[in-house]
Amino acid sequence: MVGTVTTAGILELMDICGSARPDADRDPLKMAQLAGSLHTVANLEVIRFPFDVTVLGEALGCSIDTGTKARTPAITSHPFSDRPAELCIPSDLLSQGRIPVVLEAARLLKDREGKKVPIVAGVEGPGDLASYLCGIKPLMVYFIRKPDIAAQVINKCVDGCIRYSNECLSAGADAVVIADAFSSPDMIGPDIFRQILKPELIRLAENIDGHSILHICGRTDSIIPDMLECGFNAISIEDSVSDLGQIIDMAHAKNVAVAGNISTSQTLYSKSPEDVRNEAFNCLKAGIDILAPGCGIAPETPLKNLHAMVKARDEYFG
Ligand SMILES: [Zn+2]
Numbered sequence: 001m002v003g004t005v006t007t008a009g010i011l012e013l014m015d016i017c018g019s020a021r022p023d024a025d026r027d028p029l030k031m032a033q034l035a036g037s038l039h040t041v042a043n044l045e046v047i048r049f050p051f052d053v054t055v056l057g058e059a060l061g062c063s064i065d066t067g068t069k070a071r072t073p074a075i076t077s078h079p080f081s082d083r084p085a086e087l088c089i090p091s092d093l094l095s096q097g098r099i100p101v102v103l104e105a106a107r108l109l110k111d112r113e114g115k116k117v118p119i120v121a122g123v124e125g126p127g128d129l130a131s132y133l134c135g136i137k138p139l140m141v142y143f144i145r146k147p148d149i150a151a152q153v154i155n156k157c158v159d160g161c162i163r164y165s166n167e168c169l170s171a172g173a174d175a176v177v178i179a180d181a182f183s184s185p186d187m188i189g190p191d192i193f194r195q196i197l198k199p200e201l202i203r204l205a206e207n208i209d210g211h212s213i214l215h216i217c218g219r220t221d222s223i224i225p226d227m228l229e230c231g232f233n234a235i236s237i238e239d240s241v242s243d244l245g246q247i248i249d250m251a252h253a254k255n256v257a258v259a260g261n262i263s264t265s266q267t268l269y270s271k272s273p274e275d276v277r278n279e280a281f282n283c284l285k286a287g288i289d290i291l292a293p294g295c296g297i298a299p300e301t302p303l304k305n306l307h308a309m310v311k312a313r314d315e316y317f318g
Contacts, residue, residue: 002313003046005120005177005236005259007296012303013037022066028104036113042306045117053124057132059097070299078135084153089160103171110172121168125180126157151196158200162207175211186218198226205231228254238294239263245286259290264297273308280312
């Protein structure tokens with residue numbers, strides 16, 4: 001299976017399908033149109049929406065730079081940076097911000113491309129959501145000096161992730177991908193991950209009523225066994241891991257699928273289809289379950305490099 005479980009709003013697709021951001025981030029029809037083009041134009045067999053990972057943060061009160069055609073929405077304020085204990089998930093969460101837009105796009109997609117290929121809703125993970133709400137630096141300080149406060153914030157964020165994820169599944173998504181860059185060993189030490197994030201990711205996976213994927217960015221080697229113990233159906237990893245074959249063997253022994261891990265910042269973004277083919281072959285030889293970009297892809301990524309992923313799979317198994 002070849003597709004994407006990470007963000008993939010690319011400029012060429014926006015031009016071809018007639019739906020560009022920022023509208024495609026805020027209008028359900030436009031969102032479904034651009035996401036659908038990942039299948040109808042890019043030929044991918046797993047399609048992911050929306051095209052950014054700030055929806056929950058925005059719904060919980062963060063201000064947003066809505067971005068431009070080539071610039072992804074970004075968080076610009078952290079409303080709980082000096083009052084983390086006050087964070088609570090409102091009962092009307094699901095009607096806040098762009099959540100209704102994503103849910104409507106899920107319904108539309110389910111009736112269209114979703115009849116042919118799995119549709120995957122992306123949700124920011126608890127670490128990323130906490131970093132939006134509190135700011136990365138204050139959150140880091142809480143993790144180190146006031147771990148009980150950090151744990152409380154992460155716990156509340158997981159409550160929000162559970163409610164939003166299950167609503168995406170009810171609306172028609174076949175799976176949710178929990179994307180958490182903050183959990184990466186590039187951001188926090190594996191010990192902190194194990195103490196605070198991992199138990200909450202386990203609770204998150206347990207409470208998602210459907211298929212779930214855990215994406216953590218960067219060099220995740222040191223926490224792969226922990227990621228596999230969290231209870232998600234699949235993990236999504238980047239190309240910076242050292243031994244993909246070994247990771248896939250470990251995952252399969254635990255009945256967990258692996259998605260990845262073609263380099264997004266290098267190969268897909270700036271190299272040739274031939275380079276994509278070679279990297280795809282390495283993933284396929286290692287036994288990858290979903291051949292996919294390793295992380296969110298840049299808007300300028302050439303469409304021919306997505307086509308090269310599909311062609312490589314066809315050639316490999318042909
Ligand atoms: Zn990533």
